[in-house]
Amino acid sequence: xxxxxxxxxxxxxxxxxxxxxxxxxxxxxxxxxxxxxxxxxxxxxxxxxxxxxxxxxxxxxxxxxxxxxxxxxxxxxxxxxxxxxxxxxxxxxxxxxxxxxxxxxxxxxxxxxxxxxxxxxxxxxxxxxxxxxxxxxxxxxxxxxxxxxxxxxxxxxxxxxxxxxxxxxxxxxxxxxxxxxxxxxxxxxxxxxxxxxxxxxxxxxxxxxxxxxxxxxxxxxxxxxxxxxxxxxxxxxxxxxxxxxxxxxxxxxxxxxxxxxxxxxxxxxxxxxxxxxxxxxxxxxxxxxxxxxxxxxxxxxxxxxxxxxxxxxxxxxxxxx
Amino acid sequence: xxxxxxxxxxxxxxxxxxxxxxxxxxxxxxxxxxxxxxxxxxxxxxxxxxxxxxxxxxxxxxxxxxxxxxxxxxxxxxxxxxxxxxxxxxxxxxxxxxxxxxxxxxxxxxxxxxxxxxxxxxxxxxxxxxxxxxxxxxxxxxxxxxxxxxxxxxxxxxxxxxxxxxxxxxxxxxxxxxxxxxxxxxxxxxxxxxxxxxxxxxxxxxxxxxxxxxxxxxxxxxxxxxxxxxxxxxxxxxxxxxxxxxxxxxxxxxxxxxxxxxxxxxxxxxxxxxxxxxxxxxxxxxxxxxxxxxxxxxxxxxxxxxxxxxx
Numbered sequence: 001x002x003x004x005x006x007x008x009x010x011x012x013x014x015x016x017x018x019x020x021x022x023x024x025x026x027x028x029x030x031x032x033x034x035x036x037x038x039x040x041x042x043x044x045x046x047x048x049x050x051x052x053x054x055x056x057x058x059x060x061x062x063x064x065x066x067x068x069x070x071x072x073x074x075x076x077x078x079x080x081x082x083x084x085x086x087x088x089x090x091x092x093x094x095x096x097x098x099x100x101x102x103x104x105x106x107x108x109x110x111x112x113x114x115x116x117x118x119x120x121x122x123x124x125x126x127x128x129x130x131x132x133x134x135x136x137x138x139x140x141x142x143x144x145x146x147x148x149x150x151x152x153x154x155x156x157x158x159x160x161x162x163x164x165x166x167x168x169x170x171x172x173x174x175x176x177x178x179x180x181x182x183x184x185x186x187x188x189x190x191x192x193x194x195x196x197x198x199x200x201x202x203x204x205x206x207x208x209x210x211x212x213x214x215x216x217x218x219x220x221x222x223x224x225x226x227x228x229x230x231x232x233x234x235x236x237x238x239x240x241x242x243x244x245x246x247x248x249x250x251x252x253x254x255x256x257x258x259x260x261x262x263x264x265x266x267x268x269x270x271x272x273x274x275x276x277x278x279x280x281x282x283x284x285x286x287x288x289x290x291x292x293x294x295x296x297x298x299x300x301x302x303x304x305x306x307x308x309x310x311x312x313x314x315x316x317x318x319x320x321x
Numbered sequence: 322x323x324x325x326x327x328x329x330x331x332x333x334x335x336x337x338x339x340x341x342x343x344x345x346x347x348x349x350x351x352x353x354x355x356x357x358x359x360x361x362x363x364x365x366x367x368x369x370x371x372x373x374x375x376x377x378x379x380x381x382x383x384x385x386x387x388x389x390x391x392x393x394x395x396x397x398x399x400x401x402x403x404x405x406x407x408x409x410x411x412x413x414x415x416x417x418x419x420x421x422x423x424x425x426x427x428x429x430x431x432x433x434x435x436x437x438x439x440x441x442x443x444x445x446x447x448x449x450x451x452x453x454x455x456x457x458x459x460x461x462x463x464x465x466x467x468x469x470x471x472x473x474x475x476x477x478x479x480x481x482x483x484x485x486x487x488x489x490x491x492x493x494x495x496x497x498x499x500x501x502x503x504x505x506x507x508x509x510x511x512x513x514x515x516x517x518x519x520x521x522x523x524x525x526x527x528x529x530x531x532x533x534x535x536x537x538x539x540x541x542x543x544x545x546x547x548x549x550x551x552x553x554x555x556x557x558x559x560x561x562x563x564x565x566x567x568x569x570x571x572x573x574x575x576x577x578x579x580x581x582x583x584x585x586x587x588x589x590x591x592x593x594x595x596x597x598x599x600x601x602x603x604x605x606x607x608x609x610x611x612x613x614x615x616x617x618x619x620x621x622x623x624x625x626x627x628x629x630x631x632x
Contacts, residue, residue, distance in 0.1 A: 003416075003427050006577075009494060010431045017439055021446075025536055032534040039535045040456035047447035047506050048462065051469060054503025058480035059472055065479065111369065118366040130618065131370045134377070137614040137621070139564035141582045142603045145589055146376045149383070149596060163395045163596070165379055197373065205622055258473055261566045265586050277475065277567075284479050285571060297475040308471045 020046070059301075066294035080295035090279070096188050097276045100195070100259060105252040108196045109245065112203025117237070120211055129208065133201035140198065140261035147194045148266055151180040184272035191273055194262050199255065203248045210244035211237065243318040250311040254304055276300055384409055384600035391596045409601035422602050424577075425584035429563060429609075431494060432580050436501035436562045437555055443502070444509030445551065449539050451510065452517040453525055463514075469507040477504070478571050485572065492575035500572060501562050509554055516550035517543065552620045560610050560621075581606045 028042040069076050084090045112132075119128045135143055152164030156176050162168040167177035180190045214237065222236045238245075260277040263269055269278045276296055284293030383396045387406045390398075416423035450456070451463050477500075485496045520543070528538045544551075566582045573579045585602050592598065614621055 003424070006427060006431045006494075010435060013435050013494070013498060014438060017435070017442075021442055024446075029534060029536045032536065036535065037454065037456035040450040040454035040459065043446040043450035043454070043535075043539075044462065047443045047466075047510060050443065050499070050503045051466060051506050053484075054481065054500060055469055055472060055474075055477050055507070056465075058477035058484075061480040062476045115366065115369055118362050118369075122363075122366070128366065128370055130615075132373050134611065134614070135373070137560060137610045138607045139566070139582050139610070141564075141566055141586045141589070142607050145585065145599050145603045146380045148589070148593070149380050149600070150376045152596075161394055163391065163393075165375070165395065165397075168395050168397070197376070200373070258475065261582075261586075264566070265589055268590065280475055281567070281570070285482075290479060293479060294476075297473070297479070300473045301476050304471055304473055 062294045062297050065290055066298045068291050068294075070289040070291050072290045076291065080291045081299075083292060084295060084299060089274075092272060093274045093276055093279045096272070096274060097257065099188055100192055100256050100275060101253055103189070103192050104195045104199065104256040105249045107192075108199040108252055109203045109207075109248050111196065111200045112205075112248070113207050113245070115200070116204045116208035116211055117233070120208065129204065132204055135198045136201040136205075140194075141265050143194055143198055144262050144265035147190075147197070148181070151190060153177055153179045153182075181266055181273075182271050187267070187271055188273050191262055191266055194266070195256060195259060199252045203252065206244055206248050207241060210241040214240045243315065246314045247311065250307050253307050257303055257307075258300060276303075380600045380603060383596060384604050386597075388597040391600070392594075409597045410605075413598055413601040413605060422581060422584055422588075422605060425579055425581045426605060428578055429580040429582070429606075432497045432501075432569070432578070433559060433562045435494075435498045436505075437558045439498065439502040440505040440509050440558060441551060441555055444506055444513050444554075445544070445547065446539070447506070447510045448513035448517050449535070449543060451514050453538075454535060466507050466510050470511060472507075474504050474568065478567075482571060492573070492578065494578050496572035497569060497578065497580075500568050501558075501565070504568070505558050505561070509558070512554050513547070513550055516547060520546055549620065552617070556613060556617050556621045559613060563610055 024042055024046065028039045031038045031042065065072055066080055067075060067077060069079075084094070115129075115132055119125050122128065149163075150165045151167075152162075153167055154160050154162050154164075154177065162171055162177055164177075166180060170177055181187045218236060218240070219232070222232055227235065258277050259275060260281060263273055263275050263278045264281070267273045269275070269282060274282075276299060280293055280296035280300065283289045283296060287293075379396045382399055383391050385405050385407065386396065386399060387404050387408065390402075390404050394402075413421065414423050414426075415421040447466075451459060451466075481496075481500060482491075485491050490496055490499075524542060525538060528542055533541070563580075564582060565580075566586060569580045569583045570586075573583060581602075585599075585606055588595070588602060589599060
């Protein structure tokens with residue numbers, strides 16, 4: 001397919017879509033005189049259809065499929081789930097996922113918060129913030145390539161020079177270069193660094209907005225009481241922005257739970273760095289194990305729920321106060 | 322404070338003005354104090370900023386160095402031995418050859434534009450219905466759509482792929498347009514609904530009194546007021562689709578529809594040491610979202626604050 005054909009296809013798709021929406025609006029306008037509530041159904045119709053067919057039905061289908069074997073034919077009960085929690089490969093996958101979800105949100109939020117406080121009210125604040133925020137706008141594939149280059153390893157031989165920044169720094173400090181993304185178990189942490197690099201900007205943006213919303217008189221009162229900078233952070237800033245901190249932690253936690261791009265691009269899940277989302281992709285689309293793939297997808301869903309429930313509860317509590 | 326300067330005979334307005342003045346003086350003082358006491362804080366901030374920028378900078382610099390230089394020396398040697406070439410970009414941008422990414426760049430646009438337009442239009446209609454039209458089952462449907470936000474899209478991929486193949490759509494752009502639209506709808510409806518609820522009720526009621534129907538109100542009253550919200554979500558969705566790997570990897574089995582992210586990931590997998598191609602390729606994929614981000618930063622941040630992270 002050449003470029004013009006592609007653009008033409010795209011144009012046709014958009015025109016088709018516009019025609020469908022136009023037809024709907026026409027129907028809505030016609031039926032409106034009889035009953036206003038019908039318009040509601042007409043407006044909702046395409047969204048409900050798309051969400052039902054594209055999200056709701058497949059989700060139910062996946063839950064169903066997770067109780068069947070690799071080919072999706074024979075009922076196997078909870079065997080797939082048993083595999084996830086007993087096979088040594090999958091236990092490693094679970095361990096890594098726990099590491100990701102525990103480390104990433106806290107470190108990214110801590111760095112984001114620290115930076116937000118440091119640059120608050122400083123000259124060039126907007127520019128300083130966009131430097132940290134920029135990784136958030138690019139794809140995780142590009143971010144992974146950027147970091148793979150930082151971690152690049154060249155054998156420690158005379159005449160061979162390091163081209164990765166991290167190894168060069170190690171060499172400058174008198175150490176010997178390491179294969180950062182190959183050597184287990186620390187390689188998982190070097191992958192997590194990439195996610196922290198991406199998410200810190202998100203944490204900073206939200207927390208910075210929360211810090212600026214703290215009423216001036218509270219800060220003033222604390223200052224008149226002679227509170228130190230650290231005391232100010234502990235007793236004024238942190239309690240005031242607590243709801244935002246929880247939102248940031250849980251949001252990054254959910255995003256990290258589903259991390260796929262970074263692991264796939266950097267190691268492909270090799271060298272003991274595999275995580276649930278990558279194993280889901282491998283089982284579903286590479287190993288053609290529908291049952292296990294579905295069970296892993298359901299596991300992701302099940303793990304997201306408690307985080308969301310906690311988040312909603314905390315929000316309710318802070319609103320009630 | 323009142324013990325120091327007894328404020329008698331002041332109207333509330335004057336008092337408020339005074340308070341504002343003293344608080345702005347307080348802020349100025351606090352900034353001054355911060356500047357005076359925190360060279361350490363500034364140093365940490367600068368160190369973090371450098372740490373966050375230098376990985377990207379290193380790759381950007383590498384992308385304009387000759388292949389041989391990239392592979393034998395670190396990018397920092399550029400400062401002692403500057404060699405500049407555009408060959409990497411020429412190779413990567415060509416639509417010919419195994420390492421040309423040009424056609425994938427086009428694919429990314431072809432995928433992204435409808436995948437942004439379709440959900441925005443549909444979500445705006447649905448959000449209007451939820452916000453301003455009374456009909457039976459409204460609350461139930463709204464809770465349903467709201468709850469679907471938390472469903473990880475992983476649970477939908479396998480059955481969707483089967484459905485597409487059965488419908489004869491396998492490997493076409495349609496799989497990506499439809500999937501991205503469906504996945505975006507719950508969040509889009511939620512965000513736009515929140516914005517619409519903030520529009521004063523009187524405005525809608527006055528229009529209804531004048532005999533305007535919902536279709537007319539939607540176009541004449543809502544859409545103009547909603548432009549910032551639509552822009553915020555539009556940018557959010559644009560970046561999401563442009564940067565997506567998982568959905569494209571699942572459905573774009575045919576090389577003619579593969580977007581840049583997948584092509585780049587494949588290049589990184591098969592030619593992981595071809596840094597002259599990877600660096601230039603990564604930059605071509607970065608340039609579009611970064612341009613969008615820089616030019617529309619305000620909307621982007623607003624969308625982020627409203628919707629958090631999707632996926």
